[in-house]
Amino acid sequence: MRLRGFFISLVITLLLIFALNRHWGQIPPLGKFFSPQQGFWQNAEPVNNNFSDNIKVPGLSQQVQVWLDDRLVPHIFAQDDADAYYVQGYITAFFRLWQMEMQVRAAAGRLSEVVGIKALPYDRLQRRKGMTTAAVNSLAAMEADSATKAMLDAYTAGVNAYIQGLSYRKLPLEFKLLDYRPEPWDNLKTALLLKYMSDILTGYTDDLTNTNALTRFSLSELDRLVPDYPDSAHPIIPPGTPFYRPTVSSPVPPSDTFQAPGGVAFRAPRPDRDNGSNNWVVSGKKTQSGAAILSNDPHLGLNLPSLWFEVQIRTPAMNVYGASLPGAPGVIIGFNSFITWGVTNAERDVKDYYDIQFRDPSMHQYWLDSTWQDAALKVENIGIRGHSPFLDTIAYTVFGPVMFDPSFPDTVSDHRYLAVHWSAADSTNEIKTFYLLNHGRNFDDFKRALEYFACPGQNFAYADASGNIALWQQGRFPLRYKNFGKFILPGDDSRYQWKGYIPFMENPHVLDPPENYLFSANQVPTDTTYPYYYFGDFSHYRASRIAEVLSRDHLFTVQDMMRLQNDLFNPFAAQALPLMLHALDTAQVSPSLFRYLDSLRKWDDQQVSTSINPVLFQAWWDSLYVNIWEDDLDNSQNLAFTRPSDHTTIAWLLRDSTMPYIDDRNTPQKETLTEQVTGAFSSAIKAVEQLDTANLQWGSYRGTDIMHLAKIEAFSRQHLFTGGSAYTVNALKQDHGPSWRMIVQMSNPIEAYGVYPGGQSGNPGSRHYDDFIDPWLKGKYYRLRVLTPEDSASRYVKYRLNFSSKPSDTHAGS
Amino acid sequence: MKGFILFLVIGALSYIAGWWYPWWSIAVVAFLITLVVPQRPAAAFFTAFVSIFVFWFSLAFFQDLTNDHILSSRISELFLQVQSPLAIAAVSGLIGGLVAGMAALSAAFLRYRPKKAKRAVSYYSP
Numbered sequence: 001m002r003l004r005g006f007f008i009s010l011v012i013t014l015l016l017i018f019a020l021n022r023h024w025g026q027i028p029p030l031g032k033f034f035s036p037q038q039g040f041w042q043n044a045e046p047v048n049n050n051f052s053d054n055i056k057v058p059g060l061s062q063q064v065q066v067w068l069d070d071r072l073v074p075h076i077f078a079q080d081d082a083d084a085y086y087v088q089g090y091i092t093a094f095f096r097l098w099q100m101e102m103q104v105r106a107a108a109g110r111l112s113e114v115v116g117i118k119a120l121p122y123d124r125l126q127r128r129k130g131m132t133t134a135a136v137n138s139l140a141a142m143e144a145d146s147a148t149k150a151m152l153d154a155y156t157a158g159v160n161a162y163i164q165g166l167s168y169r170k171l172p173l174e175f176k177l178l179d180y181r182p183e184p185w186d187n188l189k190t191a192l193l194l195k196y197m198s199d200i201l202t203g204y205t206d207d208l209t210n211t212n213a214l215t216r217f218s219l220s221e222l223d224r225l226v227p228d229y230p231d232s233a234h235p236i237i238p239p240g241t242p243f244y245r246p247t248v249s250s251p252v253p254p255s256d257t258f259q260a261p262g263g264v265a266f267r268a269p270r271p272d273r274d275n276g277s278n279n280w281v282v283s284g285k286k287t288q289s290g291a292a293i294l295s296n297d298p299h300l301g302l303n304l305p306s307l308w309f310e311v312q313i314r315t316p317a318m319n320v321y322g323a324s325l326p327g328a329p330g331v332i333i334g335f336n337s338f339i340t341w342g343v344t345n346a347e348r349d350v351k352d353y354y355d356i357q358f359r360d361p362s363m364h365q366y367w368l369d370s371t372w373q374d375a376a377l378k379v380e381n382i383g384i385r386g387h388s389p390f391l392d393t394i395a396y397t398v399f400g401p402v403m404f405d406p407s408f409p410d411t412v413s414d415h416r417y418l419a420v421h422w423s424a425a426d427s428t429n430e431i432k433t434f435y436l437l438n439h440g441r442n443f444d445d446f447k448r449a450l451e452y453f454a455c456p457g458q459n460f461a462y463a464d465a466s467g468n469i470a471l472w473q474q475g476r477f478p479l480r481y482k483n484f485g486k487f488i489l490p491g492d493d494s495r496y497q498w499k500g501y502i503p504f505m506e507n508p509h510v511l512d513p514p515e516n517y518l519f520s521a522n523q524v525p526t527d528t529t530y531p532y533y534y535f536g537d538f539s540h541y542r543a544s545r546i547a548e549v550l551s552r553d554h555l556f557t558v559q560d561m562m563r564l565q566n567d568l569f570n571p572f573a574a575q576a577l578p579l580m581l582h583a584l585d586t587a588q589v590s591p592s593l594f595r596y597l598d599s600l601r602k603w604d605d606q607q608v609s610t611s612i613n614p615v616l617f618q619a620w621w622d623s624l625y626v627n628i629w630e631d632d633l634d635n636s637q638n639l640a641f642t643r644p645s646d647h648t649t650i651a652w653l654l655r656d657s658t659m660p661y662i663d664d665r666n667t668p669q670k671e672t673l674t675e676q677v678t679g680a681f682s683s684a685i686k687a688v689e690q691l692d693t694a695n696l697q698w699g700s701y702r703g704t705d706i707m708h709l710a711k712i713e714a715f716s717r718q719h720l721f722t723g724g725s726a727y728t729v730n731a732l733k734q735d736h737g738p739s740w741r742m743i744v745q746m747s748n749p750i751e752a753y754g755v756y757p758g759g760q761s762g763n764p765g766s767r768h769y770d771d772f773i774d775p776w777l778k779g780k781y782y783r784l785r786v787l788t789p790e791d792s793a794s795r796y797v798k799y800r801l802n803f804s805s806k807p808s809d810t811h812a813g814s
Numbered sequence: 815m816k817g818f819i820l821f822l823v824i825g826a827l828s829y830i831a832g833w834w835y836p837w838w839s840i841a842v843v844a845f846l847i848t849l850v851v852p853q854r855p856a857a858a859f860f861t862a863f864v865s866i867f868v869f870w871f872s873l874a875f876f877q878d879l880t881n882d883h884i885l886s887s888r889i890s891e892l893f894l895q896v897q898s899p900l901a902i903a904a905v906s907g908l909i910g911g912l913v914a915g916m917a918a919l920s921a922a923f924l925r926y927r928p929k930k931a932k933r934a935v936s937y938y939s940p
Contacts, residue, residue: 002923002924002927003923003924005855005923006920006923006924009855009916009919009920009923010920012916013841013845013913013916013917013919013920016912016913016916017838017841017913020838020909020913021836021837021838030909031837031838031909031910031913032836032837034870034905034906034909034910035832035837035870035906035910036870036873036874036877036906037829037832037833037837037873038832038836038837039837039906040885040889041873041874041877041878041885041906042877043885044877044878044880044881044884044885044886045881045884045885046880046881047880047881047882047884048880173885712892713891713892714888714889714891714892715888715892764884764885764888765881765884765885765888766884767882767884769884
């Protein structure tokens, strides 16, 4: 009897230990995870944690000092660049290792290994874009250059030195929660991280929806719905700036009849089309201090941990401060003692699709130039936690990988094979650009740096201590003729391949313009005198507002720039609302809604969080947009058409209040603008009335969520009470917005300010995880402190990490 | 008194073991201690359970205090849908206590011999 009791309880004990020692679906190994000495309790960082330490690592040539300030910004002091990048790798991993790993997994399409089968469609998409091939290509270029190879090697070694020291207890929280260990880092992972950024910034394209639209609209109709050159009085390069005479001639189209390849039902997710940003530079002639000021706020998806990580790196060859990307060495947006730079997205189309004709579903051969070409078939092995791996066969053609085939995605239309050609797949060394910018001292250095930059196309703003300002739209942009690449291209004719690029010096750029200021907010880069054809997904309204403010006869201060970065004036509302109010037939409006109408009439177009007017305007406009366009864009085959922008819509209505699309083609009568506007008002505002039970405000109606990278709500900051929209300079949206705000005045000494919505620590258990969010919400900035070795006793230095080389074993004894 | 001493010993040895060995070393400690100092099964379970429950709970809570409850609030929100540092510390204690208790129970069954009260009866039989 005793023995029976023993065996039963022993078995239960062992089963318990077994069950609590492994993960079950999403549930972590509970025994390990809840253990106070090993599990998540070890990640509960004391609020007055002392980060100071002496760290011995292999591979350093000399001692390196790192001082952490009270915001945990590391100030790295090294005797040479290699040591500096090594320690940058170590310290970035120390704070953000899980994020680095996760982003690289996402880039490489390896999320399913950790997250399970729900990530399989995403992983397949990433593989089919050719992300890893692109990274391998760029890595070859990066390693062929001795400076960037040394940079990558050192950074990788630093990251690995940190990883090697990690016992289970010291693992970042998410590794414990998701139950896996970090892999060793390598240079390819850095290359993948850079491609991840390229994807975010150039992955968006309308080629497929444009092609779908051609099944309903003619080319000239589509040209009016989605114009190449939207009305814009504020191109990046000031009108009147002369351009170089083109040294390369643009290709001519193979034939003058355009074949519409037919529609595709396109289901794959696209990057946010508002992945754009603002930057502007003002020369000393227009500033209070007499020194040039640069401002930059990149608009990206907002997550925790933040995309950016502040750092200062000082060696004999450089002294740079700014925002870095965890996973890549160097500083991406920042300043040194001589120059400062910032970037916005150029929005030029550098991604095209080709319609491939395969001989049979095996995809071994495709028709090209009247013969059968062999395709290279690659089998992607996608590991899936809790499942057997998924094998995905991807065909590679001369154009690029066949991203869509009958096995992916599920198409409603006839089977299509689409190959993608993407600038990011080229063998280019963008990290060299940042290396040279970090070390740069003048405009020539800036130019030399930009020459290496291919993808993603960016508008580089520049200012220096001598007072020069510049803006340069840089990327490798393919030579195009009208409409080339706007639609799916024939994949059976090599004449439709890209035929070369716009030469570096002929990309739009300007130095020290007579206006004394320059700005880019993803608007069209040039006026129509630019000799090369281009198209892209350009914005309008933020640029118009920035132009309005900077063109004033005023000597600007850093505080003016802060105000402008946080500006909530909505130029779109200013343009659209008067027309809407004028067209409204108040006799048809129910009296219960009059108070809302009054409110709108008094609105000052400020998209503030505390007002109901942004809610009213947005609801009304959205309803009007639907009234105008839905009937024309709806189709029985469920194809997605490119949607005309708000700007195109309002500009058209202002020009012609009887434009044909106002009419609802599904009704026998011909609707007028007044009828549509009034109908929209009634339905939209009635819906708002239902919601307005207690002081409805924009900040709660829309708000902002900053989600953890693994979408864990408990690690996120949700329902932030924010203002703004895609059209305000302070371009806040629901999960997207200014991911870094920086203002740098190149005075002596340099005065710099910055903030991002997150914190330096990636540990949800740290008080430094999200401590910048509240200041960022309020439009506040931190002073960015550039420390020198003489600042050792400064009150800004809170913790000191001394890195020294671990003595090697061969030194022991003789 | 014996129970209280065992309670302390199991807790202390588990703490020491916990720095070098995996979390389930609490089971090994509870098992071995109960082998060496046998108790009735119910008492063995109870002593080990309470010992590890208190020990894990206290360690967790101490860590939690220095952290200003930042992480425990998040973790409890994740698992329990409410932000309660106490609750999530209690969950830790429960998990550890249960495992240690079961281990002690096994050892108790193996070692414990009930007192032979029946012998008195057979003494008088012819």
